[in-house]
Amino acid sequence: MNNSLKRAAAGIMALSMVTGSVPFQPVTQALTSLTAITANAEEDGTEITQTVNPVVSYVPGDHCVTLSWDAVEGAEEYLIAAKVGGSWAKVAVCNDTWYLLEKLVAGENYEVAVAAKINGRWSTRGVKPITVTPNKIIAPNMSTEYYPMSGKLNVNWVAVPGADEYAICLKFTGGEWQLYRKLSGDTTAFKCRVDTSASRRFKFVVIAKVNGKWETANMDKRAVTVDTNSGLPW
Incomplete structure (x- = not known):
């Protein structure tokens, strides 16, 4: 794996949750595109053959959304990412097929994506980001x-x-x-x-x-x- 890929992979592995109009704030380098992982891997001579990634759906809640997806065959874990200021940053890594995304602003739109880890490698082929929106109902936490x-x-x-x-x-x-x-x-x-x-x-x-x-x-x-x-x- 070349240095640029290592830096890119590291960049998606850090994020802190905060309240306010922008709930995600990357704390290290972040990917400008989820497909950068695949592109850099191919340049390094390593082919990622896994092309199936989860089809994500969600259920809105008060200041939150619940993401869910079908299990991907052979997946070791899943990466949940969110777009922040035009760049992608990690929200969490989990082994489940659902994730509760919290501390969102009511009625605001957020772009998120889920990628699977196959054979120790993150696959971004077939990743389809979706836009999620928590309830517009205003309820103080x-x-x-x-x-x-x-x-x-x-x-x-x-x-x-x-x-x-x-x-x-x-x-x-x-x-x-x-x-x-x-x-x-x-x-x-x-x-x-x-x-x-x-x-x-x-x-x-x-x-x-x-x-x-x-x-x-x-x-x-x-x-x-x-x-x-x-x-x-x-």
């Missing part, structure tokens, strides 16, 4: 800390692009969702104290208002439950 002794509840979430406002909503057992507190669009954290003198269990969720509309889809699914008896949020 929450993280929660609850301290049962003091009743302190800390909630943090990832900022939703273009959010005008946020709202904390509560739902007690057998009840309906009700507004607890509205917060400004530049807020990404909330703290309160839960009354632990009485046994109670409730759900809470953060929703965003974008373009004048409150995004209320899947509130029950996204909600976190707090039980003052056990002190556990889940």
Whole structure:
């Protein structure tokens, strides 16, 4: 394998995930084309005969997409790559036939591809990049800390692009969702104290208002439950 191929192969093996409008940032050299691996290998006198690569499909989610493909005969592992600023960079290497691509911006398009490793070599022949798009539903990703002794509840979430406002909503057992507190669009954290003198269990969720509309889809699914008896949020 010549030096240019080694550098190119190394370039696709590094990437860090970040939030924001550009979720992938290469940290070393990246390939300008997936086919560069094959081209350089042929120049080096090594022929890659494997031409079959996965046909990739995806299912959109909130801030994520699930990639899936049929197993390639003889594949040792699969490389998931994403296009960043015109160059390809590695997202992950896996042995499964699916991969959850996370921390995406709602409604944004991303170009991704999957390649198979056959006989210790990455094959890029037949690779067909696809464009994937996560749900347009705007749903803040929450993280929660609850301290049962003091009743302190800390909630943090990832900022939703273009959010005008946020709202904390509560739902007690057998009840309906009700507004607890509205917060400004530049807020990404909330703290309160839960009354632990009485046994109670409730759900809470953060929703965003974008373009004048409150995004209320899947509130029950996204909600976190707090039980003052056990002190556990889940």
